[in-house]
Amino acid sequence: GAGVSQSPSNKVTEKGKDVELRCDPISGHTALYWYRQSLGQGLEFLIYFQGNSAPDKSGLPSDRFSAERTGGSVSTLTIQRTQQEDSAVYLCASSLGQGRGISPLHFGNGTRLTVT
Amino acid sequence: AQSVTQLGSHVSVSEGALVLLRCNYSSSVPPYLFWYVQYPNQGLQLLLKYTTGATLVKGINGFEAEFKKSETSFHLTKPSAHMSDAAEYFCAVSEETGGFKTIFGAGTRLFVKA
Secondary structure, three states: OOOOEEEOOEEEEOOOOOEEEEEEOOOOOOEEEEEEEEOOOEEEEEEEEEOOOOOEOOOOOOOOEEEEEHHHOOEEEEEOOOOHHHOEEEEEEEEOOOOOOOOOOEEOOOEEEEEO | OOEEEEEOOEEEEEOOOOEEEEEEEEOOOOOEEEEEEEOOOOOEEEEEEEOOOOOEEEOHHHOEEEEEHHHOEEEEEEOOOOHHHOEEEEEEEEOHHHOOOEEEOOOEEEEEEO
16 A cells, blocks of 8 residues: 655755645554654654644744644644754654554655755 | 663674664653664665563564663664665654654664675
């Protein structure tokens, strides 16, 4: 079946512009994560959606970052007034989620964001 | 809150030698532990996981890891490295109380020398 799909795969933007990154999780997966991968920084947790519960936003680095998940499926990560330090690969992952015990994460191929 | 520490951002071994990648975790409740692998220019994929039961878990490509509660460790090993094992490896921890939120370590890049 289809895996986690992210778009665009690459995004170059000017400092100060807003960007939107999209994630289509695997059908039936109730849990959805956003992570940021920077060189030497590993996978930095950003935000976690689980079903209809309020999202865990504890990893968002500033109020310029926000995310939503519509209809329990597609998610959009928005970065406002981008800065050069926002340059990174943004990864989305989904899993079966709570109620199914622990299940592994399935990752998309990421969006490489470059802020010039 | 859970956390993960991976000792060594880079590990280099010779082909055929033992691979040992270290991971220590912090968790207030029994953890679920994972190793993920990212091959060059590919996405992350699950290598193995520990949930409950047997503390020695086996994964793909000959890797295994042992959960040691007393040491809060979950080190990844492989008896004999292959060139194709060159990749970045991430240890991760998840807690049920956190709604299974998964936190990753900083990663260890494995180099395999011919």
